[in-house]
Amino acid sequence: MEKIRVLIVDDSAFMRKLISEFLAEDSKIEVIGTARNGKEGLKKVKELKPDVVTMDVEMPILNGLDAVKQIMLEQPTPVIMLSSTTKEGAENTLTAIQNGAIDFIAKPSGAISLDLHKIKEELILKVISASKVSRKNLINILPKTTKCEDSYSRIELRKPNDIVNKAFNRSNSNTKKIVCIGTSTGGPRALQNVLTNLPADIDAGILIVQHMPAGFTKSLAIRLNSISNISVKEAVDGEIVQKGTAYIAPGGLHLKVVESGLNLLIKLDKSESRNGHRPSVDVLFESVSEIKEYMKVAVIMTGMGSDGTQGLIALKNNGTVRAIAESQETSIIFGMPKAAIATRLIDEVQDVDKIAESILKYV
Template sequence: MGLKVLVVDDSSFFRRRVSEIINGHPQLEVIDVAVNGKEAVEKAASLKPDVITMDIEMPVMDGITAVKKIMAANPTPILMFSSLTHDGAKATLEALDAGALDFLPKKFEDIAKNKDEAVALLQNRVVEIARKRRFMRRPAPSAAPIRTASSALTEDAKPAPVARQVGFRASGKKYQLTAIGTSTGGPVALQKVLTALPAHYPHPILLIQHMPATFTSAFAARLNTLCKIQVCEAQDGDALKPGVAYLAPGGKQMMVDGRSGSARVRIIDGGDRMNYKPCVDVTFASAAKVYQDKVLSMVLTGMGADGRDGAKLLKNAGSTVWAQDEASCVVYGMPQAVAKAGISSEDLPLERISERILVELGMK
């Protein structure tokens, strides 16, 4: 038997459509469906699926409440389906905060060029987040190993057990910009990192999260209410200011223009040839050109390899590149691409990235 999937939606048409797509993948099998959140909670407990797809708005019990109950009793990778509206975006972000791992719009055509691409997108997302299931029931380690450039592990090597927390030391480099790129699992990861930063953070922060346009405005607003620093959706012409994080708008490309002391944000369409809008590579490349060796950059959880080429340009310019480690990623795609290419100098567990940033900047 392949990976077992529970499909939850109050629409019979959507349940059937999603089930057909999932069953079309050789590794996936829909073992049952549920028509509301209450049924989802019950069937998650009895059937123990590998993945659950979950609607947000349903009768009897909504998807957010169901996610909270499932994660409390039977932690399971959950993929949310959302409408591309402001309210839908806010609800989806709440579901991710409650423990869901990823989301897709209910109208697949909004994020895919054709039917085949939409089918492959859904199937691949389900397969990828299913791999996280084995970590969800495992107690968190007391301390995670930190890979540095001088202690990089080989492909087949296994890290030795760590008896205590590894202390961090500042490299002594000087920075003028922080840049963070991420995708699947990124909203929760960014929230964890950014909420730990102080209001007097010494330079601007660029955030590139693969996300639809409606979601980026809602996500920036949510982060701004939770963080001590200011967070905004970037606008064309914004002057980069210390203590402010600029989130790349969905459907556009964010670049840096000007000189390091007086740089501004450029928001452009980017054309149809780009696979990602926003694209981490585009922003990182422009940051490397303007700030050269003064960028503290990191690639967090996400599917694919976006960020690898831009990170290489940053490293070649003398800037610092870190990657999130595999154990703490929802999908170890983007960070793995950077680590395998030998670009990242450190691979860090999510729960210690903010600490590492503050140590590096001499703030802790």
């Protein structure tokens, strides 16, 4: 079996050595080179054609943010960013993802992390997953920088084709509705694609689990809010779920909802992680499954693993639910959608740029 060929780009000789040693511990991975800055990294990407690149953010001559953008333009290759957990680090990481990076790892303690061993297993796992990404899905879509003036008018809504969906829509025209979305690797760009195509007056609240550590989800919410017609925010414990607002689970906390009179209240907690995730899509979906008198739309998008599959089963066993999965053609990692599709409980498989349209068809 061919080894996964990795290029390490970091201005610290210590970090280059440490990352190389970690990756070398896995027999499936081979470090084929290192680079001291983004310019040198870009040159070596073209020369060595690695399967995966690990990239520091802050480097001299050419920083990681600009280097990722150039790599995606000139030699599309899966890039994993190594980032600090500061507010600036979180914002830089999201910019890198916007520029084409597929994933990131938060350094435990700043630029020179002497305790980097804490994320060794995560690093190896993400490198292996990144090696499976289709090159055609790495082509970066130019980001929107302002609020869409009328994203609803740009969507050509398709009428449901079958009698079941027609009956579904008629019987639920006056029903309260909730949308829940789960995603992981590649999720920030997928969420941008979906949320910016939802109208401000959408007749539902939107609950989102994006696998991210604490400190990053707030920056993600702020960024998505700045380019969407709906409101996007990091969820706060005890707040009422409002129509036209998307609530992103804070990193490190599960997102749940409970009924209180005529309202839905958000509940955040630090209960045990599920399959290594907190927040977990399964936990969110299972919580939503317990709500009565609501029509629910569940969406599972790009990500590795199978988080959301058990929650989808719970949703389908309780109440009226329509489930949408992102297609293999547009998923950065076709793990979570594939596992959901395998349950045979998914109603639609859609490319990411059609998911907003499908949501609007039901709500």
